[in-house]
Amino acid sequence: MFSIRSLSLLLLTLALCACAPKTMTANPEQPYPLPREPQLGQIVHLPTGVLVDEARMQAIAGDARIVYVGETHDNPASHRQQVALLRALAERHPGKIALGMEMFVPSQQPILDRWSAGKLSEKEFLKESRWYETWRMDFDYYRELLELARDLRIPLIGLNAEKSLVAAVRAKPTAELTEAEQRQVPEMDLDDPYQKAMTEAILGDHGKHGAIPADGFHRVQTLWDETMAASVVRYLSDPDHADHRLMVVAGGNHVRYGFGIPRRVFRRLPTSYVLVGSTEIVVPADKKDRLMNVKKPKFPMVPYDFLLFTEYEDLGKQEVKLGVMLGEGEDGVVVEGVMPASVGETAGLQKDDRILAIDGEPVAENFDLIYEVKRKKPGDRSTLKIRRGEEELDVPVEFVLPPAGDPHGGMPKK
Template sequence: MRKQRLTLLLLLFLMTACSSHTPLGNPEAPYPPQRKPEIGDILHLPTGVYVDQQALYDNAERVQVVYVGETHDNPASHRLQLDILRHMAKTNPGKVSLGMEMFTPEQQPILDRWSAGELEEKEFLKQVKWFKNWRMNFALYRDLLTFCKEEGIPVLALNANKKLQHKVGRVPFEELSEDEKALLPEMDMNDPYQRAMAEAVFSDHNMGQNMLDGFVRVQTLWDETMAQNVAAYLRSVDKDHQIVVVAGGNHVRFGYGIPRRVFRRVPASYLLVGSHELRVAEGKEAVTMNVVSPDYPMPPYHFITYTEYELLENEGVKMGILLGDDKDGLLIEGVVPDSVAEKSGIKKDDVFIKMDDIDLEEPFDLIYELNRMKVGDKIEITLKRGEETLTLPVEFTEAKPEHSSMEMKHGKK
């Protein structure tokens, strides 16, 4: 009996001792690289070995799903996505698809027409309501989506219904209607790593518990919906088909977002690829967040590329106007002081009719054209002012920060 008690005490001691051990090394980078990374480097995080692009491509060839986490407004992220997709399309022609966080299943028929070459860019963006639904400058995604159109690569809409997203952000799941509950994917709300990420993001904001809970619900809805749609694709194709999934870094990094939830449904092989900005371009500092990431017990990616947080080469131009609707054109509801619009003589309550020879029937028509222009370009705006029709020359100068956001009924432009 005494021997049994001593054995039990020894086991308890060993268990307690083991539970108090700190990790041997850094779980997020178990093998520290031999030198500091530089812009352009690619690091295999599990081994701490720097590799070239071809090694990354070779690994991508061997899996069914390649997740590429992005910084939405960093052009370097999108070049990485295109490089990987282009290589996979070359080595596995006709058997690669692109899954995108930026679209929802309601838009799938439009995406199918785009990949089939049936839509020009302006009509495509108009139909998917790009500037309303995603709002990032399309120039960031143009090369990626144009490549899909040119090569006939299917583009898959992955994200959740917008109305459901907004509702889930406001109310707990149990308060949804039966019809709304029927739209939910299988949900796992108990992932501790996702919760820790949400709390870290919210630590940089002065928001309450209800807002945090709503954010966690929406984040989980996004991840589970995207995982469900990726899994449905995998079930519908042969195992030699591949999908490149592009989504924000927090949906991919550490694997707990989309990847783990896909694997729960379909245990397919996958690769996590991401990037880390070593340098922030002048002018980007204001958009970075002061977030201290939790410590996680695993590497964030299999491969990480080191980049600069770049400026978009051409971000379009701004006029400094507040747009509304009018049956005969675009109503100017406000003009920003000292803006291009004010300097050009544009006034509140003017109604835009044309930009050069382009009819302006809805805000999209103007927004699309301005996003394609650059500083120094000149146009003519035809407008109505009361009973008078005027044509005013407009020259675009460097936009000031206060002119650069799109927040209005249709946005400040």
């Protein structure tokens, strides 16, 4: 027979069991899944699973001191999100918002300042910043964002590590760097377990394209994040910027989940921030090869506060090419080779021709020709002034689309 005491213990045990929490099986990256498939243009607040409109997301982001925007570099939809958000932040905090960008480094700051002040043309800006050599993405992806910053006089901040330092850190551990290199290296936390896991996953995909030392790859990823974090803090810690806000634009892997730039900023300067990003839910067949084949680890946190569902889009332009190999020396820009069946061959360009001008614009270096050609569309006609031997000639050129798969254009010879 049960005693009263035994019965009481049994009832207590049953009560405790009934109240014990059930094992949760939800995905921590999306703790509140959407009830139906997401639609293009929808924005979800991932911590709650609540859909919001763009204005609501912008208003909430505007409350934070730092807004991190993770981008897909070659998706125009991702860049439109940046433009709309920067415009909203500028309206909310007029004269007190800056734009920090992964695409630039601190040594370019004087150039960025002149651009924001409206003192450089687009051509001057691209030439002085060496855009096509340093970032290499088509400027069309970033034109609208950078024009907005210029038109609204929003300061641009170069965040990233100098390429010479990146090369040194990739090649050898910090302790083996020269004293000058070590002085450039920010405080480095190489022990973040989540970044390590992501780095290993990314390296698994990159490894298909050639051997990349794992330790060097991890050091560089950390250097990028730590340098950008230090740059963010340097700007916001300046007494002149005590009441300023910052929007940070960087590739998704530097922002997503918060363990890249955001956590490293917070370690230095605890302040409020919001993570904003996008994901492609529609990927055309011809874009599938752009996606990294990364088996991503499962992380115990949401990737962003706000996530926009997009399509993987094209720039919507047809790129023409001159189809010549260019050399640059004391004699200026010289044709070192002409591709078969190219626009240049059709126009009659020959090896050793020196290109003096295009449509009246002087060509003093490769960039001058590259910039003008990139502005052309199929069907456009131009005139090249060239020197062939002792003779100057005007050469008419008609730009047409290159054959499918043709990789050649009016680019410097490697």
